[in-house]
Amino acid sequence: MGCGASAEKYASPGASNEKMKWLHEVEENGLALKDAPTKFRNDKDIVLAALKQKGLSGMALVFASERLKGDRDIVLAAVKQYGKALQFATPDLQNDREIVMTAVLENGIALRFASENIRSDREFLLQAVKATKASWLLNFCPKLKGDEELCNEIDRLAGTGLVFTYYQSYNCSAEMRESFVATGASVPGGPAYQYVMEKLREKTGGTATVWFDEMPVFGFSADNGEWVHPSEECGRDLVPVPPPEGRHPMWNCLVESRSKKVQAEVGSHHPCWCCHWLREVKRRREEGAVICCAVSNIYLPFWVDDYGAGSSELSDAAADKYGLKRESFRNGRPPGWGEGEINIDGKRFSRVAPMHPDTLKPLGEGCRWERQALDGLNFPVYVFFMP
Template sequence: MGSGASFGQASRLATASKRYRAAHKESPSSDHLKAPLARAEEDAPAAARKPPPDRPGSKSKRRQSLPSVFRFNPAPSDARLSWRRKSLPTRTEETTTKASPLSGAWSGYYIQSLERRDMGQFALKFTLDGLAHGEGVDGEGPYTIGGKMDQVRQVVVLEKTSSGGPKVTYSGRLVDVAKGLRGTWQTEGDGGVFYFVQADLCQEVEKAAPRNADPVSPAQREQWLRGVQGSPFSFALSCPGNQEIVLAAVRVHGHAMEYASEELKADRDFLLEAVRQTKASWLLHFASPELQEDPGFRAECDWTAGTGLVFTYYASYDCLDYMRKSFPTAVASVPGGEAYEEVMKKVTDANEASGLARAATVWFDQQLVFGHTADSGKWLHPSHDCGRDNVPVPPPCAERDGKWDALVECRNSRREPKVGERFPCWCCHWIRLVRQRHAEGCVICCTVSNIFSPTWVERFGAGSSELSDEVADRLQLPRERFRNGRPDSWGLGKIQVSQDACFDRLAPIHPDTGLPLGNGCRWERSVLDNMDFPVYAFFMP
């Protein structure tokens, strides 16, 4: 350091100078001290001489920088300052009364039994906070519309009520202002897709009219609809432009959509109706190139398919195999045992052959890991990270979470974890991997059994993991419940997946524990059912 005063020293001298002059300005005996203090103040940097923001010298600047929403009202009786905030528009005054650009006259149609039915024009108003209300007249008389739009997700739910007809719920998305609202409608015992657009853009409605080529006679129609159950591909190929027959074939086997006419593959309404009836968003892979590349249409398919486990093709013998060979697919859950390893080999072989099939399962083999239960079964792993994965085990205490009261186990051993040890949680790793595969564009699937072929039952002890309500109640285990329902006779009797393949649906009992096999697999199904995307369930892998 040099011999001169530092910045801090100069600042302190300047402050001392001000205080000294204020205290001694009336004292003539202080003149001999003023000169050196004044010189020290002059030598101080400008920043040191600047008054701090809370000192009297900065008061006027602070007053000028006040926001414009405040007003200064001097009190007449004293010198105190009173501050009053300007009145701002309330939610009731502006957001619930001022209309959004979507308000006005609307038109559109809905599809019922594959036939287009026009809505005519109706009035619909959206407020800035998303509330919707409107009115119109149809063949059943006047009706009113009420509902709300989620401004962030651009999702709308409307409810149409009238005195002469049933209540109808419309759930859809705003594709964009120019293309209007698309989605599904639902009433008691019926449903379909709809398309609403602002009336000045009604030419879009005309272009979107569905097609129905390849007409057939009523007698032939009934015969074909019965035959499509056994040969969906053949009938879709024989009448590729007939919406009813192709849709019936797609309900039996999703890959029948591959044989639809090019017109149907380019028909947005027909494809959305197929997705609505099957909950199979992956039918998009058979759409025209233009629709496949349309991000708005992809979002419509995802919205229409919904979330949770989907059992549409649960009993199909080969639908999952077709999926693995046609587009990116990941199998996220397969019952364990010796047959599990054989299933993974099949998936690996399919991946090497097509580059499309992947697994979304984890296997730690000889590494000790935390499992999906703890605290004598009182704690069950949630549908997200649990906080144990590679985290030091805390010491026992009254506040310690029950999730730590568990054994760590591997393929051949198990033991209690010691304080401070770290172990992977296979559940956390699995949940992350499933979400990663979905983000990569894979269709996520799971299987209820590990029976790849009928011979595997004897060769590898393959079987089902279904648990009937009766067995669950008897063994005091949780019942299996899914948001989209489950197939009839769950865990009961046998399932016929082909002419030559019939298997038991009840999970075998473990000889040591006396409990049904597939406990971890059932937990995986409960987690997959809570994902924010659909997961397609099959009996066979």
């Protein structure tokens, strides 16, 4: 981007030097439109060029003239790039079905800024949920909320398991927590974990976690990793440990507390951490919370350097290399999983999980189990790279 040849592409024949200068400026950075003289913020060539750059440049619509905020081509280009730019469009375009749908496909939060007319339209909402599996869009349609038949149809369209629709959005999950009750059910461990938890707890919905402190509990795997806890009750929770002969392999494990790991004595009983966590997730869901899951613990970009925050995606090649279970989900997984970099609203992050300092395995061993368990539940769980 930003080479002279493409500036010519947007310019009308005979464009002035000053216009060419601003075309170059906005090609370098769409948000530079802010500093352009009024006449250029009302120039379709320049505004369109600003909106079509990568990253958050769709946001530049806020700096366009009032006339262009009501121009259909301009607004469509803006919401395609940045759904929430819908908030800067004129009321008639906030009531334009194609524009609103384009915005919602880019970012579901954009539905907030649609006209009341559209937010009261059953068919529009069903179409949007069908395309995104985001049943939570209903939260932006207060007039439709009491309709039980509609709610059932929405649940059916949203399906079950992990949903990756807005996986690459920088702040969709944070904005969900601002807008309605959304609970973070899973976040990778490591040094950034506690900081993410603090951020999630700031809002209603908070986190679904269970904590037993010094009490030894059963974990998510047993029998040297051959047995993995299912999405249902396992049958170990507070059940006396049977004698070794002929017992189920799920009993062949240590129990772990905050500070130690010990052998589970025959006849003793311990809570199962996984059963308690799954009950907590289901209880939150019953109470009406939207359940979310974060694949990285990178809340802000600088956390990568300051707290060693990172991805917990595991590629098949890395899984095989470390003898871990490959990750697969019923709705599939985003392309490039666990490899290279991911582009989140114009910022790039490594998708390769860093080594956890304690386990010496790729970050997120526990949260990878949590993902598999969440994927097996009978409701959708919304997954994001950024917590």
